[in-house]
Amino acid sequence: MTKITFIEPNGTRREIEAADGQSVMLAATGAGIDGISAECGGSCICATCHCLVIDAPQDLPEMEDTERDTLEFTSDAMQDNSRLTCQVEVTPALDGAVFQVVGH
Amino acid sequence: MAGVVIIGAGHGGTQLAAGLRDEGYAGTIDLISADPDHPYHKPPLSKSFMKAEDAPLQPLRAPVFFADKDIRLHLGQTATGIDRAAKTVTLADGATLPYAALVLATGTEARRLTLPGHDLPGVHTLRTASDARALRGALPGVARVVVIGGGFIGLEAAAMLAGRGIAVTVAELAPRLLGRAASAEVAQAVAHELEALGVRVLTGVSVEAIEGEGRVAAVRLGTEVLAADLVIVGIGAVPVDGLARAADLTVENGVVVDAHLATSDPHIFALGDCASFPAPGNGRHMRLESVQNATDQARALAATLAGKPTAYGAVPWFWSDIGPMKLQIAGLIGAADEAITTHGADGRLKSVYHLAAGRLVAVETLNSAGEHMLARRLLTDGVTPPRDVLATGDAARIKAAWQDLTATA
Numbered sequence: 001m002t003k004i005t006f007i008e009p010n011g012t013r014r015e016i017e018a019a020d021g022q023s024v025m026l027a028a029t030g031a032g033i034d035g036i037s038a039e040c041g042g043s044c045i046c047a048t049c050h051c052l053v054i055d056a057p058q059d060l061p062e063m064e065d066t067e068r069d070t071l072e073f074t075s076d077a078m079q080d081n082s083r084l085t086c087q088v089e090v091t092p093a094l095d096g097a098v099f100q101v102v103g104h
Numbered sequence: 105m106a107g108v109v110i111i112g113a114g115h116g117g118t119q120l121a122a123g124l125r126d127e128g129y130a131g132t133i134d135l136i137s138a139d140p141d142h143p144y145h146k147p148p149l150s151k152s153f154m155k156a157e158d159a160p161l162q163p164l165r166a167p168v169f170f171a172d173k174d175i176r177l178h179l180g181q182t183a184t185g186i187d188r189a190a191k192t193v194t195l196a197d198g199a200t201l202p203y204a205a206l207v208l209a210t211g212t213e214a215r216r217l218t219l220p221g222h223d224l225p226g227v228h229t230l231r232t233a234s235d236a237r238a239l240r241g242a243l244p245g246v247a248r249v250v251v252i253g254g255g256f257i258g259l260e261a262a263a264m265l266a267g268r269g270i271a272v273t274v275a276e277l278a279p280r281l282l283g284r285a286a287s288a289e290v291a292q293a294v295a296h297e298l299e300a301l302g303v304r305v306l307t308g309v310s311v312e313a314i315e316g317e318g319r320v321a322a323v324r325l326g327t328e329v330l331a332a333d334l335v336i337v338g339i340g341a342v343p344v345d346g347l348a349r350a351a352d353l354t355v356e357n358g359v360v361v362d363a364h365l366a367t368s369d370p371h372i373f374a375l376g377d378c379a380s381f382p383a384p385g386n387g388r389h390m391r392l393e394s395v396q397n398a399t400d401q402a403r404a405l406a407a408t409l410a411g412k413p414t415a416y417g418a419v420p421w422f423w424s425d426i427g428p429m430k431l432q433i434a435g436l437i438g439a440a441d442e443a444i445t446t447h448g449a450d451g452r453l454k455s456v457y458h459l460a461a462g463r464l465v466a467v468e469t470l471n472s473a474g475e476h477m478l479a480r481r482l483l484t485d486g487v488t489p490p491r492d493v494l495a496t497g498d499a500a501r502i503k504a505a506w507q508d509l510t511a512t513a
Contacts, residue, residue: 069474
């Protein structure tokens with residue numbers, strides 16, 4: 001299990017224990033984190049799992065083109081630390097990471 | 105005091121319950137679901153759910169969410185009647201729930217074949233978790249599948265089955281795949297993709313019967329007989345409107361609602377796949393079967409029911425993952441009279457820009473997520489970049505044109 005912290009849209013910080021191998025989005029929605037509606041279920045389409053990486057003990061794996069393109073043209077402005085959490089896998093390297101939910 | 109009662113806990117009903125709390129609604133929320141499974145994402149049923157025997161359903165919201173938000177979830181409960189005068193709903197177990205506002209989010213059910221053999225064991229449909237579990241459980245040992253119908257669900261299933269090494273034939277009555285849902289250009293690209301995956305695609309064929317002794321063995325077409333260990337019927341869906349009809353609400357290709365999603369009874373609303381709503385722009389009633397339509401209508405209705413009347417007017421968008429191909433559609437092709445196609449470096453179709461009387465009305469993309477997201481912005485803002493810019497299919501250039509057009513607007 002990997003500890004990940006989310007900052008919900010209203011500012012609440014919540015730490016969760018996430019099972020490795022699933023996506024960060026699934027871990028977050030499974031724990032009832034507010035603001036991640038994940039409408040498309042993880043197909044990298046709706047951008048409603050958009051989060052900012054506030055802190056990460058190690059660099060996250062690089063984005064693929066689909067994630068980058070979806071983020072670049074989404075209505076919630078893309079920032080340098082933007083990620084679609086459905087495309088980020090929970091691994092021990094994420095232990096201690098902090099994601100801020102952009103919301104929808 | 106009576107609150108909001110929602111019938112149907114699919115994408116729309118569940119989003120409405122969540123959205124009401126987001127909007128600060130403090131009354132009671134009862135979410136009634138005839139489906140016994142905890143509310144789940146439907147699109148993965150034909151894809152990731154099939155990949156492993158123990159793949160779980162993907163919850164729309166975690167169980168803890170419903171408790172946290174004080175949403176009363178009634179799973180496996182069928183609503184049997186509406187008393188409009190008393191403003192109550194009756195459930196199959198005899199319980200009666202009062203409502204201030206009632207919302208029908210009942211969705212659709214698979215259209216049934218009426219051919220000989222339609223009810224033989226081995227004939228499947230794919231709409232609910234229980235359908236998906238039955239199909240998944242039946243697949244081991246299956247070598248040949250016939251998919252009847254060339255719509256999105258059937259084609260997604262065909263690609264998934266071909267990926268497992270199963271010999272798949274798609275039999276479609278119409279002259280091409282995807283009927284009204286996609287353009288002819290895209291339908292042809294999808295057919296090529298499926299054929300590259302090993303799927304046999306037959307269009308313009310009639311299905312005469314499903315044959316077999318005790319279970320399915322073949323599908324008889326007008327032209328040939330296809331051996332089959334299993335058949336998937338994907339010939340569309342019909343709105344679940346029985347409650348609305350019994351309650352004498354106006355029903356015509358779905359439950360008829362106005363721009364605020366109210367039915368002919370001002371205390372009863374409908375949304376999602378089962379609702380026939382006035383299209384923004386021309387006001388003609390239409391019904392859409394999509395996750396986006398259900399969830400965005402739920403957001404609009406949540407605001408209305410929380411005291412902020414909100415007309416529904418979102419740009420429709422849609423996606424389908426067919427094997428490795430990601431098809432995305434923004435807008436409605438309906439009235440288009442001009443198509444601009446673009447191709448990737450590999451020569452394959454990448455996008456189709458549809459114009460009606462010179463205005464951009466819809467964009468289809470294949471494996472081109474940036475163009476799709478940008479198309480949604482263009483359609484929301486109602487801008488049409490110059491044709492020569494669209495024809496480049498270059499998202500950066502189209503974005504620059506969009507910025508120019510919206511800056512001067």
